[in-house]
Amino acid sequence: MDNPDLLKETTPAKEGSLDSVCIGRARSFAQIFASIAILIAVLVLVGWVLGIDILKRIGPGFPSTKVNSALCFIFTAGALFLGHLTPVRPWKKTCSFVLLAMVMLISGLTLAEFFTGWSFGIDQLFLKDQDAVSTEWPLGRMDGNSAITFLSYALAVLYLFRGKHGTAIAQVLVVAGLLLTLLTVTGFLFGVRIFSSFFSFSGLAVLTQADFILLGLSILCAHPGEGMVSIILADNPGGFVARRLIAPAILTPVFFGWIAKEGLSHGYYDAGFACLLIVLISMVVVCAIAARSVVELNRIEKERQLLSAARFQSDVRERGALEASRLKSEFVANVSHEIRTPMNGVLGMVNLLLGSNLTHEQREQAETIRQSGDALLNLVNEILDFSKIEAGKVQLDEKPFSLVDCADEVFNLLSTTARRNKVNLIFFVSAETPHYFRGDASRLRQVLINLVGNAVKFTDEGEVSLEITSVQHGGVHHQLEFQVADTGIGISPGALPLLFRPFQQVDASATRRHGGTGLGLAISKHLIDLMDGEITVSSILSVGSTFRFKIPLRACPPPSGAETEENLKLPPQSRFLLFAKGGKFPALLKRQIEAWDGEAQVVADPMAVIEMRDTTFAAVLMDNNSETMALAAQMKFDPAWNKIPRVLLDFEESLPPEKASLYPKRLAKPFKRLALHALLLELTGVQKVAKPVSAPASPAPLAQKIPLRILLAEDNHINQKVGLALLKRLGYSADIANNGREALEAVMRDRYDLVLLDIQMPEMDGIEAAQAMREKLKEKCPHLIAVTANVFAGAREEYLSKGFNDYLGKPLLPETLRQTVVRAAESLSSRPPAS
Numbered sequence: 001m002d003n004p005d006l007l008k009e010t011t012p013a014k015e016g017s018l019d020s021v022c023i024g025r026a027r028s029f030a031q032i033f034a035s036i037a038i039l040i041a042v043l044v045l046v047g048w049v050l051g052i053d054i055l056k057r058i059g060p061g062f063p064s065t066k067v068n069s070a071l072c073f074i075f076t077a078g079a080l081f082l083g084h085l086t087p088v089r090p091w092k093k094t095c096s097f098v099l100l101a102m103v104m105l106i107s108g109l110t111l112a113e114f115f116t117g118w119s120f121g122i123d124q125l126f127l128k129d130q131d132a133v134s135t136e137w138p139l140g141r142m143d144g145n146s147a148i149t150f151l152s153y154a155l156a157v158l159y160l161f162r163g164k165h166g167t168a169i170a171q172v173l174v175v176a177g178l179l180l181t182l183l184t185v186t187g188f189l190f191g192v193r194i195f196s197s198f199f200s201f202s203g204l205a206v207l208t209q210a211d212f213i214l215l216g217l218s219i220l221c222a223h224p225g226e227g228m229v230s231i232i233l234a235d236n237p238g239g240f241v242a243r244r245l246i247a248p249a250i251l252t253p254v255f256f257g258w259i260a261k262e263g264l265s266h267g268y269y270d271a272g273f274a275c276l277l278i279v280l281i282s283m284v285v286v287c288a289i290a291a292r293s294v295v296e297l298n299r300i301e302k303e304r305q306l307l308s309a310a311r312f313q314s315d316v317r318e319r320g321a322l323e324a325s326r327l328k329s330e331f332v333a334n335v336s337h338e339i340r341t342p343m344n345g346v347l348g349m350v351n352l353l354l355g356s357n358l359t360h361e362q363r364e365q366a367e368t369i370r371q372s373g374d375a376l377l378n379l380v381n382e383i384l385d386f387s388k389i390e391a392g393k394v395q396l397d398e399k400p401f402s403l404v405d406c407a408d409e410v411f412n413l414l415s416t417t418a419r420r421n422k423v424n425l426i427f428f429v430s431a432e433t434p435h436y437f438r439g440d441a442s443r444l445r446q447v448l449i450n451l452v453g454n455a456v457k458f459t460d461e462g463e464v465s466l467e468i469t470s471v472q473h474g475g476v477h478h479q480l481e482f483q484v485a486d487t488g489i490g491i492s493p494g495a496l497p498l499l500f501r502p503f504q505q506v507d508a509s510a511t512r513r514h515g516g517t518g519l520g521l522a523i524s525k526h527l528i529d530l531m532d533g534e535i536t537v538s539s540i541l542s543v544g545s546t547f548r549f550k551i552p553l554r555a556c557p558p559p560s561g562a563e564t565e566e567n568l569k570l571p572p573q574s575r576f577l578l579f580a581k582g583g584k585f586p587a588l589l590k591r592q593i594e595a596w597d598g599e600a601q602v603v604a605d606p607m608a609v610i611e612m613r614d615t616t617f618a619a620v621l622m623d624n625n626s627e628t629m630a631l632a633a634q635m636k637f638d639p640a641w642n643k644i645p646r647v648l649l650d651f652e653e654s655l656p657p658e659k660a661s662l663y664p665k666r667l668a669k670p671f672k673r674l675a676l677h678a679l680l681l682e683l684t685g686v687q688k689v690a691k692p693v694s695a696p697a698s699p700a701p702l703a704q705k706i707p708l709r710i711l712l713a714e715d716n717h718i719n720q721k722v723g724l725a726l727l728k729r730l731g732y733s734a735d736i737a738n739n740g741r742e743a744l745e746a747v748m749r750d751r752y753d754l755v756l757l758d759i760q761m762p763e764m765d766g767i768e769a770a771q772a773m774r775e776k777l778k779e780k781c782p783h784l785i786a787v788t789a790n791v792f793a794g795a796r797e798e799y800l801s802k803g804f805n806d807y808l809g810k811p812l813l814p815e816t817l818r819q820t821v822v823r824a825a826e827s828l829s830s831r832p833p834a835s
């Protein structure tokens with residue numbers, strides 16, 4: 001029973017080291033023992049009152065338990081309950097003291113009677129023993145042994161009130177009482193009267209002795225976490241041996257001693273043989289039990305050593321793995337920082353170059369540098385992202401966002417590539433899907449950009465579609481399904497299981513052609529997992545792939561004034577004819593028009609169109625295919641059809657005149673949802689009320705509108721040049737500081753409105769410099785912007801908390817810099833004038 005416990009890490013036996021379960025169990029035993037002791041004593045009293053013999057003693061050959069003893073049992077056990085086995089209250093403590101005082105009074109008077117020979121009438125206090133076995137001793141008086149044991153128990157319960165050290169003394173007192181009980185029992189067994197009762201011999205009151213044992217054990221278990229009891233109960237080898245040996249060490253000599261004595265009294269052998277018998281048998285039994293315990297202990301110790309060696313090794317491994325992962329994250333962050341710094345130079349300069357007058361060839365070359373730079377930056381971002389996700393450092397935001405805007409942003413980002421590759425990009429959000437949800441829009445956008453980006457990348461012709469549907473919902477809780485389908489190269493069945501593993505590029509040849517890190521899908525899967533969603537994929541080689549993921553999202557009401565699908569309803573009876581075939585495009589276009597309350601009829605056969613003779617359509621939308629031109633020409637020369645505007649949907653930037661004349665209207669694919677809506681409205685004759693637009697940005701440099709004195713603190717010379725040139729494009733000529741110390745000196749010397757502080761600089765870094773500026777200049781401190789290549793989620797909040805007003809990640813982009821300067825100007829103008 002002990003063994004599994006002992007396999008736990010053993011601790012040296014010390015007081016108070018028991019676990020709460022063991023302490024709880026021991027206290028329950030204490031309550032049970034004390035209750036039984038009270039029960040026996042009450043039954044004895046009942047026996048005395050009602051004259052029921054069997055309740056007072058176990059049989060006619062044995063004396064009854066005395067009334068005084070029964071009362072003392074009830075008082076002592078009651079005091080134990082009130083003072084130690086139930087929640088302590090001051091009144092209970094007082095009652096406990098009173099009960100103990102009574103026990104001590106009764107037992108003390110009994111002993112005094114014995115020593116003095118006087119009678120205080122203690123035996124007359126209660127009922128008289130009418131059927132006592134002995135007449136030598138007053139009938140109601142308890143034995144001297146019992147009086148001593150009661151005194152030691154009552155003192156023990158008193159000592160328990162005195163904390164840890166009191167408990168140790170209490171346990172010694174109880175053990176003394178128990179030994180006396182044992183002596184009384186063995187004295188009786190062996191017929192040694194002086195041990196059985198110090199003062200008289202009236203036989204053995206078995207119920208009294210049993211009650212003493214129960215009461216003694218319950219006092220010992222009342223505070224099991226302290227004193228010698230805690231050592232015996234401890235979950236360690238000491239406790240184990242103690243529990244094994246105590247009972248046999250006591251009972252073996254008692255039992256075999258009695259057997260030897262019985263044999264002797266029957267004359268089976270002489271006294272010498274009897275002694276030898278007791279000694280030998282006790283030796284053998286105790287040694288056998290000790291030997292068994294030692295063997296058991298050795299086995300347990302061996303297992304424990306193996307276990308702790310294994311644990312040590314796994315700890316070392318775990319610590320090693322944690323350290324390795326920390327070093328890896330640190331390394332990746334450092335590499336990312338080191339790559340971003342020169343990238344700032346490359347991209348900054350190339351952006352400046354693209355803003356200057358270049359020949360066509362030079363522009364193409366500069367554009368290639370920019371694209372390569374962007375790709376490199378993307379790679380760094382993905383590696384950084386992946387290492388953060390692996391280290392479990394990504395936390396999702398929970399803010400309201402527009403799902404449709406999120407999808408539109410993905411569309412805007414990828415539509416240029418799709419148009420260049422002549423791949424149709426179709427986004428569809430089902431009518432029953434709410435527009436506003438709470439969640440992490442930027443992480444959802446990241447997943448969509450990756451999936452739709454891959455679909456566009458691996459599709460040479462055909463279409464890529466994104467469908468968003470709410471597949472299940474209860475109240476505001478929606479299960480959204482995102483389905484990204486393409487008609488691209490597809491993925492072989494063998495490669496599908498590897499797809500979401502990091503750095504897996506299933507078709508190296510295709511990937512080499514298209515570029516990529518093999519991290520996008522692994523990151524996407526991690527993010528979807530974080531959102532409590534799941535992603536699946538199905539694909540057929542050379543036919544196409546479909547990635548589906550589902551995530552639970554909570555819908556929220558649209559912010560006031562937000563554009564909702566309700567605002568996009570088309571006028572009643574807006575009917576359109578769609579001439580299109582193949583893929584999902586016709587069906588999704590039809591569903592989109594219907595979602596706006598319009599009506600759309602899809603026809604794939606040109607002959608069927610001509611034969612329709614239904615000319616109540618607001619327009620004919622004609623997807624470009626080999627038959628479109630012929631059909632358009634036929635419709636143009638058909639007086640009925642010619643009244644209905646024809647709209648060509650194609651990828652061309654411009655059309656040759658003979659083709660252009662066939663179509664009064666054109667919509668270049670891939671088209672935005674809202675561009676289609678505006679065109680449909682126009683075709684139904686509704687003039688869209690133009691939204692008031694802000695005045696076009698003035699071509700004059702920003703510096704003319706917002707004059708500012710700017711200091712740029714940057715240690716890298718190339719990045720100094722980039723920063724200066726980008727600021728110059730905004731019309732500012734900034735001063736330079738090579739490190740934080742120089743920047744601090746400069747702001748102390750001259751007045752600046754704005755300081756761009758690189759974070760990692762020699763001598764004094766950006767954070768130290770910012771804090772020193774704030775401390776020294778107080779409210780006159782310039783607007784401080786942290787500029788860093790150490791881009792991480794939450795960087796803005798972190799730098800703002802360190803004393804900066806704003807944050808810019810490298811590489812610096814002209815537009816972001818402009819917006820930051822405008823923000824700085826707004827914040828400076830709202831400051832109270834310096835006194």
Ligand code: ADP
Binds near residue numbers: 450504
């Ligand atoms: P990468 O940056 O290389 O695109 P991903 O993790 O996004 O990394 O994709 C891993 C690989 O999965 C790609 O290299 C490609 O071989 C395959 N793959 C992903 N999406 C598609 C798709 N829509 N069609 C075909 N192959 C795909």
